[in-house]
Amino acid sequence: MAQPTPTQDDLAPPPSLFKLGGVLFWIGVFSFGGGLSGWIHRQVVHRYRWMGNEDFLSGIALAQVVPGANVTNLCVYVGYRIRGAAGAAVSLLALMSGPTVLCVFVAIGYHYVQDYPVLHACVDGVAAAAVGLNLRLGVIGTQRIQRMRRIAPMIAMVATFVSVGVMEWPLVPVVLIIAPLSIAAVWPRKGASDA
Amino acid sequence: MREDSSLSPYLALMSVFVPLSLVAIGGGPSIFAPIQKEAVDVQHWMSAREFIEIFAVARVAPGPGSMLGTLIGWKVAGWGGAIVATLALFLPSSILCLAVSKVWNRYRGREWHAALEMGLAPIGTGLMFSGAIAIFRMADAGPLAWGLAVFVAAMLTWRPRMHPFALLGVGALVFNLELYLAHSGIFR
Structure with a gap:
């Protein structure tokens, strides 16, 4: 409660x-x-x-x-x-x-x-x-x-904010670039333990 | 002679808003510019000045900023237009979102699902902060508005149970105080 x-x-x-x-x-x-x-x-x-x-x-x-x-x-x-x-x-x-x-x-x-x-x-x-x-x-x-x-999600968040919010770069290309990188960074690795 | 204009303003509204509904990636503000172009330059529904006024109304009225579309529909064809425009702008994207939610939910618990979520969530948060800045930029807000928004967020972080109405009321008070001080000449 x-x-x-x-x-x-x-x-x-x-x-x-x-x-x-x-x-x-x-x-x-x-x-x-x-x-x-x-x-x-x-x-x-x-x-x-x-x-x-x-x-x-x-x-x-x-x-x-x-x-x-x-x-x-x-x-x-x-x-x-x-x-x-x-x-x-x-x-x-x-x-x-x-x-x-x-x-x-x-x-x-x-x-x-x-x-x-x-x-x-x-x-x-x-x-x-x-x-x-x-x-x-x-x-x-x-x-x-x-x-x-993890460090990668924090970097992805700051990078998105700086690109779209501060630099005012167009949202779609920014997301198309950051999203795959951000997902790849946390993708479960083969052979890694049960973490 | 074509009879497009008398054909139906409803069809015209749908032909503008349905496609925009499905390309509004990142939210309503991403299609404000194309909406303005269509409403003012292409369809000649209103003047640029009228559009800015409608934009201001949509920002302060209850509901999402995309109520802009509702107000354009109202200008074009009264209450019927308002309802048609609202449905045309929100229904297609909502159906798409429901479909995505279903798929998203079906694979909950998989390892790759968790990775997708952990990868996408930070982008959502980054866009949330960006959205706040974008609203202030569009509204040409001063340091008082920025400070107030940060104050509200800080108060809610410190006291999550605090009711937002109290904080919205503080906002109204602060802006009136500024109005009063500006008129009394203290800042000069």
Whole structure:
């Protein structure tokens, strides 16, 4: 219970589709300024313990590599792991239905917001803080890499960040170069002991 | 005379968003530039200025930044357009992701599966950090926004049970404080 990151062993039983959809619906509705991946992690791994931390982090990598918005991909993966294909469909629909309607209302009200500097500052402040929710997931991922106790994954992480984040090199070629190297470095060697 | 324009705005939306859905490797931001080109230069759905405004709305509204597509659909064909654009942008990639998740899950526990995961996970984490920087760059954010994001991440690391709403509220407060100080002239 006091453990900050639940492991596979102490998972809660899978929820009903209705409950799963309900949780993701509210994440969608309240995710002002973004930070959805951080929200999903918080609810699904920490609050409800439907999924292990390792499993979730593996889903993040998958969501980034598969084409499509990272958040919707992650949502599909999470829904699938918790309740199968139906869980994936319900999760995606639940997560996206609120924002689809709300973003149009925000677009209609946007001029109003522009006229009030206080509201504008609120919006900017919330959006900046929401980036922190996703940064937190980066920290969790980094801690997991540290636990691997190998140098290659850490190098791959820093190389990806420097190339795409700092140098702003195009993502696809960078991933196509780093991914094979990173995988090869940790590939199980023939003849190596049962390590 | 072709009747493309009256044929159906829905078909036009689908013809733009379905292909982009399947090439958005690394996430929504990777297709923002091609979306802008299609919406403004090719399909003439809106002016460049309108596009920037829509981009700003998508960033602050709930949901992923790719709600940009939803708003373009809304501009083009009202609520029906919003729904068609959302489905066209998110459904194809989601079906692909479901298929990949199934395969991925089937081979869980194999040695090579573990190696693939250990090799790919660090790239996911590196891209997560890069995404944060990219959002700030696109939004032209100042040091206050950067500092706030780092503060939020640090607080959540230190106190994982802290509710994010409290931290989002701090964000709103800090930016209003800056607004107040800027107006009162202390910085000059």
